[in-house]
Amino acid sequence: MIKLKKNGALVAGIAILAGLTVFAVLGPLVGGYDPNLTTGGPFEGPSGTHWLGTDNIGRDNFVRLAIATRYALVISLVSSVISMIIGTSIGLVAGYAGGRLDNLLMRGTEIIMAIPAILFALVIRVIIGPGFLPLIIAMAIIGAPGFARIMRSPILVLRDRDFVVAAEIAGVRKPWIALSHLLPNATTPMLVNFASTASLAVLIESSLSFLGQGVQAPDPSAGRMISESMRYMQLDPLLIVLPAVLITLLTVAWNLLADGVQMALSPKAGNLAVPTRGRRRKKTSGAAGRAATGTTVEAGERPVPADTPQDEAAPARV
Amino acid sequence: MTLTDLDLTPRPEQAAEPLMTLNGIRQEFPASGGRTVHALDGVTLEVQRGETLGIVGESGCGKSTLARAALLLRKPTAGEIRFDGADALAMRGGRLRAHRQRAQMVFQDPNDSLDPRYKVLRSVMEPLLAAGVPRREAKERALAALEAVGAPDGAAGRFPHEFSGGQRQRIAIARAIATEPELVVLDEPTSALDVSIQAQILNLLLELQESKQLTYMFISHNLAVIRHLSHRVAVMYLGRIVEVGPAAQVLADPLHPYTAALLSAVPDPDAGRRERIILQGDPPSPTQRATGCAFASRCWLATEKCRTEAPPLVHSDVAADSHGGHLVACHRPGEGQEALRLGLRPASSTTV
Numbered sequence: 102m103i104k105l106k107k108n109g110a111l112v113a114g115i116a117i118l119a120g121l122t123v124f125a126v127l128g129p130l131v132g133g134y135d136p137n138l139t140t141g142g143p144f145e146g147p148s149g150t151h152w153l154g155t156d157n158i159g160r161d162n163f164v165r166l167a168i169a170t171r172y173a174l175v176i177s178l179v180s181s182v183i184s185m186i187i188g189t190s191i192g193l194v195a196g197y198a199g200g201r202l203d204n205l206l207m208r209g210t211e212i213i214m215a216i217p218a219i220l221f222a223l224v225i226r227v228i229i230g231p232g233f234l235p236l237i238i239a240m241a242i243i244g245a246p247g248f249a250r251i252m253r254s255p256i257l258v259l260r261d262r263d264f265v266v267a268a269e270i271a272g273v274r275k276p277w278i279a280l281s282h283l284l285p286n287a288t289t290p291m292l293v294n295f296a297s298t299a300s301l302a303v304l305i306e307s308s309l310s311f312l313g314q315g316v317q318a319p320d321p322s323a324g325r326m327i328s329e330s331m332r333y334m335q336l337d338p339l340l341i342v343l344p345a346v347l348i349t350l351l352t353v354a355w356n357l358l359a360d361g362v363q364m365a366l367s368p369k370a371g372n373l374a375v376p377t378r379g380r381r382r383k384k385t386s387g388a389a390g391r392a393a394t395g396t397t398v399e400a401g402e403r404p405v406p407a408d409t410p411q412d413e414a415a416p417a418r419v
Numbered sequence: 420m421t422l423t424d425l426d427l428t429p430r431p432e433q434a435a436e437p438l439m440t441l442n443g444i445r446q447e448f449p450a451s452g453g454r455t456v457h458a459l460d461g462v463t464l465e466v467q468r469g470e471t472l473g474i475v476g477e478s479g480c481g482k483s484t485l486a487r488a489a490l491l492l493r494k495p496t497a498g499e500i501r502f503d504g505a506d507a508l509a510m511r512g513g514r515l516r517a518h519r520q521r522a523q524m525v526f527q528d529p530n531d532s533l534d535p536r537y538k539v540l541r542s543v544m545e546p547l548l549a550a551g552v553p554r555r556e557a558k559e560r561a562l563a564a565l566e567a568v569g570a571p572d573g574a575a576g577r578f579p580h581e582f583s584g585g586q587r588q589r590i591a592i593a594r595a596i597a598t599e600p601e602l603v604v605l606d607e608p609t610s611a612l613d614v615s616i617q618a619q620i621l622n623l624l625l626e627l628q629e630s631k632q633l634t635y636m637f638i639s640h641n642l643a644v645i646r647h648l649s650h651r652v653a654v655m656y657l658g659r660i661v662e663v664g665p666a667a668q669v670l671a672d673p674l675h676p677y678t679a680a681l682l683s684a685v686p687d688p689d690a691g692r693r694e695r696i697i698l699q700g701d702p703p704s705p706t707q708r709a710t711g712c713a714f715a716s717r718c719w720l721a722t723e724k725c726r727t728e729a730p731p732l733v734h735s736d737v738a739a740d741s742h743g744g745h746l747v748a749c750h751r752p753g754e755g756q757e758a759l760r761l762g763l764r765p766a767s768s769t770t771v
Contacts (some may be wrong), residue, residue, distance in 0.1 A: 254715050263532035264542075267594065271546030272519035285536045 111361020114296075117354035121170050121347075126207035128167025136157070136164045137319040144337045154342055156326075157333055165321040166343055172322050173351055176236055177302035183241035185295050188248020195249065196256025197279050222309055231317050240305055244298040251294045255287040255295045289366040292360045301353030307348050323348045354378070424719040434541040436504060438601060438634050439464040439522075441488065444498035446484055453708040458484040458656035459495065460713070463732065466602065472629065473649030475642060475681065477702065481658040482638045484768060486604045490522055491515070491637060498745065503601070520550040523756035529587035532595075533579040539565070540575035545593045549632070550598055564597040566576050568623060568631075585616035589623065590746075596627060604636045607645065621648060642685045646670050651744075654678045657702055657713040660732055664745030674747040676755030677714045712750065 134140045139159040147154045153162040190208075195206040213221075225239035259265060260283065268278050309315035310324030318325065323344035326364070330340035339353075446459035458481050466472050466489075473762040474482050488495050491507055503519065510518050522544065526532035532533055532541050540561055548559035565574055568589040571582075587607065595603050605624065607618040621644065625631060639645050645652060645666070652670060653663040654677065662675040673679045680696040700716045703709065712718070715725040732748040 112588075195558055263526040263528060264534040264537075266487075266492065267524065267526065268545060269492060269517060270524050271523075271549045271594075271598075272516040273545060273549040280535055356431075406624070 106404030107376070108152050108361050109359045111365055114354050114359075117261065117350055118358065121350060121354065123173060125167055125170040125174055128170070129164050132161055132164035132167065134161040136160065136168045136321055144333070144340075148315035148338075155338055157337075158334070160343070162340070162343060165326065166323075166347060169316075169321045169323045169344065169348060170203050170314050170351075172320070173303050173347070176233075177241065177351070177355070178298040178304045180237045180240035180302050181244060181295055181299040182323045183237070184244030184298055185248055185249065185291065187241065189252050189291055191245065191249035192252025193256055193279050193283060197275070197283060198251040201258075203253075203266050206249065210249045214246045216314060219308060219312075222305060223312075223314055226309075226314050233312075233316075236306060236309065236315055241304045244302065246297060248291065248294055251290050252287060255290055256283050257312060259283050259286055266360065289363065293363045296355045296359030296362060298354045303348065303351045303355065306345075320372060329335075398403055422754065436636075437465040438468045438503060439507075440464075440499075441466075441485075441489065442499040442501070442760075444485070444488055444500070445496045445679050446481075446488055446493070447496045451705050456705045457658050458705060459488060459498075459710050460708065462658070462660055464497070464653060464660060466634060466636060466664065467651075468601070468634055469628075470650040471637050471648050473645035473652040474638045474655060475640060475645055475652060476635065476655035477640060478556045478657045479705070480656055481523070481641075481705075483606055484658075485655070486524065486606050486636065486638055489602075489606060491518070494678070503574075510704055516549065516551075520546060520602050521596040522602040522604070523598065523600040524604040524606060525592055525595045527612045529584055529591050530579075530611075532586060532591045535579055537579075539570070539576070539577055539579065539582075542576075542579070543590065546594060552598075561593070564593040567596065568593040569625065583616075584612050585619060586761075588612060588620055592620075594628070596631060596633070599631065600633070601613075602634045602636065605640070606638045607640070608637075610639065610641060611726035617644075624648070632656055639758045642670070642681065647697050654681070657705060657709070659713050659748065661714065662747045663732070663743075664747075668745050672753075673751040673755040673756050674745070675714075675749045676718050676720050676751075707770050712748070720754055722750065726752050 129136065134151075137160065140161050141155040141159045143155060143157050143159045145151050145155040147158070151161050151163065153166065155161055156165070161329070191206050191210065191395070195203040221243055222239035226235045226240070229235035229238065265278060265282050268282055269275075273281075306315055307322065307324030307327075310322040311328045313325070313328065314324035315324055324346040327341055330344075334341055424546065441462055441464045444462040445457070447460060448456040451457045460481075462481075462485055464472070464485075474485065475484050480624065487493055488498075489500065491500070491510075493764065494508065497655070502522070505518075507518065508720040533539070537545075540558070543559045543561040543564055544554075547560055552560065562575060562580050570589050570593060571586060574582070574586070574590065579590070587612075592608075606625070611619060616674050624635070625648070626633060635648075637645065637648055651664060652666045653660050654669065654673075654675065655661070658679050658713060662669060662678050664671065671676065672684055676696075680698050683696045696719075699719075700717050703713075703716050709727040711724070711728050713727070714732050715721040720726065728750070730748045730750045732746050736745060
């Protein structure tokens with residue numbers, strides 16, 4: 102069904118994520134060190150005993166990076182899944198119900214979006230306290246409005262399509278119409294936004310950890326490793342380069358996956374064109390062009406937001 | 420097969436009670452700038468059991484809005500709908516769902532009326548399951564409906580995009596008849612199809628009407644199709660019914676100048692040179708309700724009375740006796756066609 106050969110972005114995205122997952126799961130076992138204990142001298146270079154060297158107090162970099170990857174992957178995945186469930190539900194209800202409820206829900210999401218993400222996460226952390234949970238809750242809430250907005254526009258088109266009207270005429274209950282007709286026909290934007298949200302979550306998590314408000318010491322996280330190593334930048338640049346590369350790999354992988362999914366799920370089976378950001382549209386202009394044409398033909402005379410306005414697309418917020 | 424090969428199902432005896440009565444249906448939508456679109460401006464219609472009621476009119480005259488109102492998709496702003504004697508607009512919950520299996524719809528575009536992610540069987544079963552039919556029985560009835568419309572073998576397990584437009588429309592018809600409805604609203608069921616397929620679909624609809632005693636509300640702007648399928652015809656203009664009556668009478672001897680103009684636009688290879696009425700201007704905006712006759716602004720017969728006083732839909736004075744059930748909303752009924760017949764050129768006619 103999905104042509105992998107022609108979809109380099111999808112292959113690369115999946116490959117990098119798979120590689121990082123293997124690293125996160127097996128790294129600590131293979132490395133064999135406790136990530137939070139001094140197991141060598143400070144600032145050792147890469148060697149047979151410590152493959153990626155040690156940090157300022159002699160902890161093994163390889164194992165610490167693997168644990169940091171674990172945190173980044175789990176936090177971005179779990180928070181994005183929660184965001185997707187909350188945001189998609191809001192977008193589905195708002196788009197299908199319309200009217201006042203739509204207005205209310207959309208204004209609500211705008212309020213959330215108006216709060217800077219980092220500030221919002223800090224507030225949640227102050228309320229709940231430090232640790233894993235507030236981080237996930239904060240990022241789940243931050244990501245939800247994007248899903249709500251990105252789901253709402255295809256639903257607005259879908260709800261007027263004849264097969265939805267036919268289901269209404271047949272007396273199918275509205276919640277079931279939403280779940281069985283609307284949602285399955287709008288999965289492409291949802292999946293694409295999931296990958297973008299996850300990449301954003303990686304960035305927010307490392308930013309918060311960098312500020313000391315994310316993953317707590319002594320547990321390793323890419324952001325914290327950078328902030329701790331800044332003082333020794335001159336002495337041992339590897340200490341900063343390694344977590345920076347990790348963050349880059351994670352965000353790039355999620356974004357590649359987003360591009361790949363968008364290309365793979367063409368509108369052939371009735372999918373709506375995915376609203377794209379200008380930046381991404383450029384990269385995948387071929388697929389986006391095909392998607393746009395396909396949708397316009399399929400939906401007939403109705404105006405289709407193949408070229409969704411900028412503000413409907415997932416806004417970058419870090 | 421051409422359209423003329425189709426035989427109309429014999430019109431049933433005039434039943435004492437119509438299947439559905441629409442009474443003074445008004446449908447208004449808010450438009451930008453605080454204005455109101457009067458999509459339906461007091462439509463009164465009766466649909467007799469077993470008949471095909473053709474509804475004609477130009478784009479935007481409210482045909483589809485009328486269909487959707489008749490199927491209780493949107494509560495009309497005002498008016499009354501009686502289905503089989505019961506007040507349809509008062510139905511709620513379970514009673515409404517029970518009612519819904521009695522009235523179904525076939526859409527114009529079969530590409531759009533089947534969910535691309537549903538297999539055919541699931542689409543056809545949907546109205547049955549919604550009506551509370553047990554799954555096993557629903558499957559049997561859905562398969563029977565697919566067979567009744569002549570869907571290809573093995574269609575049930577395939578997706579809509581595997582079929583041609585004509586086959587898809589057969590499947591859509593199967594879904595519409597699966598619940599054994601009494602009323603089927605056909606919203607331009609052939610206008611998205613190839614001409615060669617149109618006659619097959621129309622023939623299928625006629626066969627089904629005969630075998631299942633269906634009542635059709637047939638919406639079209641194709642007068643040739645309407646002529647061959649309908650027992651009665653209602654002509655709509657700007658949200659109002661301007662003329663309604665037996666198809667043969669309305670189409671052969673139109674009383675409303677708008678109907679006359681519509682008919683004169685139908686190409687007729689046998690007629691040779693003849694007058695064609697070219698209407699001047701566009702239909703007025705539906706946001707402005709005409710105080711008089713809705714057609715007055717484009718009518719070459721319009722008088723001061725037409726512009727100020729809305730003509731009621733009544734038996735025409737010209738021949739109230741001979742035109743049984745032929746109603747027209749016009750202050751000067753019959754004059755438009757009369758002028759054409761006498762060769763008197765309306766100011767806005769042309770010879771073709």
